[in-house]
Amino acid sequence: MIPAAFEYIRPASLDEAFDLLAEDGSRALAGGHSLLPLLKLRLTSVDRLVDIGRLRELGGISAGAGGALRIGAMTTYRDILDSEEIRARAPLIAEVSGSIGDVQVRNRGTIGGSVAHADPASDMPAVLLALGASFVLRSRDGERTVAADDFFTGAFATDLRATELLMAIEVPAPGTGSGAAWQSLMQPASGYSMVGVAAAVSVAGGAVSAARIALTGVGEVAYRATGAEEALAGSDGGTQAVAAAADHATDGVQVNADIHADRSYRSAMAIVLTRRAIEAALGRATGGSSS
Numbered sequence: 001m002i003p004a005a006f007e008y009i010r011p012a013s014l015d016e017a018f019d020l021l022a023e024d025g026s027r028a029l030a031g032g033h034s035l036l037p038l039l040k041l042r043l044t045s046v047d048r049l050v051d052i053g054r055l056r057e058l059g060g061i062s063a064g065a066g067g068a069l070r071i072g073a074m075t076t077y078r079d080i081l082d083s084e085e086i087r088a089r090a091p092l093i094a095e096v097s098g099s100i101g102d103v104q105v106r107n108r109g110t111i112g113g114s115v116a117h118a119d120p121a122s123d124m125p126a127v128l129l130a131l132g133a134s135f136v137l138r139s140r141d142g143e144r145t146v147a148a149d150d151f152f153t154g155a156f157a158t159d160l161r162a163t164e165l166l167m168a169i170e171v172p173a174p175g176t177g178s179g180a181a182w183q184s185l186m187q188p189a190s191g192y193s194m195v196g197v198a199a200a201v202s203v204a205g206g207a208v209s210a211a212r213i214a215l216t217g218v219g220e221v222a223y224r225a226t227g228a229e230e231a232l233a234g235s236d237g238g239t240q241a242v243a244a245a246a247d248h249a250t251d252g253v254q255v256n257a258d259i260h261a262d263r264s265y266r267s268a269m270a271i272v273l274t275r276r277a278i279e280a281a282l283g284r285a286t287g288g289s290s291s
């Protein structure tokens with residue numbers, strides 16, 4: 001379908017972009033892989049698309065104080081896959097990027113667009129929740145940093161204001177004895193996760209000292225399975241402890257049901273994949289490589 005008419009502007013500076021975004025009916029355009037289909041299907045409309053592709057401040061991948069990683073919002077999945085920095089400091093982000101969409105999606109789709117769009121079935125929100133990331137948001141009025149835990153507020157809903165841009169994603173350095181892993185049951189045609197689980201664990205003195213487990217595709221929004229985290233933390237990380245923790249994968253969540261997976265199947269898969277993700281993360285943590 002043909003989208004409703006809109007104005008297209010490609011600002012040359014961040015200030016110009018903020019001025020445009022402050023006008024009613026404006027929306028940022030990054031890679032366009034989520035926004036353009038919505039416009040074409042007339043599921044949304046805009047008065048003005050503000051193409052942020054030329055704003056250098058939204059690019060770049062760098063390591064900051066304490067080894068934390070800063071990934072510019074306009075970083076594409078292709079950039080991620082090509083980045084030594086990301087593969088060394090947050091390999092899970094690269095690992096998951098490799099299976100998102102197809103070549104065209106990975107070449108143009110951005111990590112910032114995925115975060116800002118907050119599709120309940122997209123992968124990066126769960127990965128970034130598990131890795132304890134935070135998001136740097138800026139508008140004409142200043143900058144603020146919001147933890148991933150507080151950012152995703154519902155299906156396609158975030159804490160991002162219409163006048164703000166997501167500038168960058170900050171990922172803390174993994175501690176010693178930590179590992180992270182991803183498991184996904186993909187819908188075969190679209191590749192989106194019917195259930196996706198990211199687990200990040202730390203091990204010290206033969207016990208699990210910390211755990212962050214996040215799921216996507218399962219509920220209204222990507223979420224942390226805090227019941228599973230609490231059951232796992234402090235345990236010996238053995239088979240029984242992991243299985244018992246995974247049983248809490250959907251606690252308190254209204255599990256999605258659709259033509260691809262009904263509620264009971266999706267719930268069962270959430271438990272299975274949570275167990276596998278924890279096992280894989282523990283394997284990496286105890287194998288000495290941090291992911």
Ligand SMILES: Cc1cc2nc3c(=O)[nH]c(=O)nc-3n(C[C@H](O)[C@H](O)[C@H](O)COP(=O)(O)OP(=O)(O)OC[C@H]3O[C@@H](n4cnc5c(N)ncnc54)[C@H](O)[C@@H]3O)c2cc1C
Pocket residue numbers: 027028029030031032033034035036052058073074099100101102105108109110111112113114116117121122123124160164165166167190191192193
């Ligand atoms: C065929 C196909 C297959 C896909 N498969 C998968 C998959 O398997 N797994 C998966 O997770 N995803 C998948 N995706 C989704 C893909 O990951 C997203 O479409 C992409 O990452 C969105 O980024 P974008 O740069 O294209 O964003 P856009 O479409 O340009 O923007 C999306 C939304 O984010 C806003 N936005 C973008 N950047 C910013 C910013 N910096 N600040 C503020 N707002 C911003 C826009 O205003 C818009 O509302 C698929 C998409 C397609 C088309």
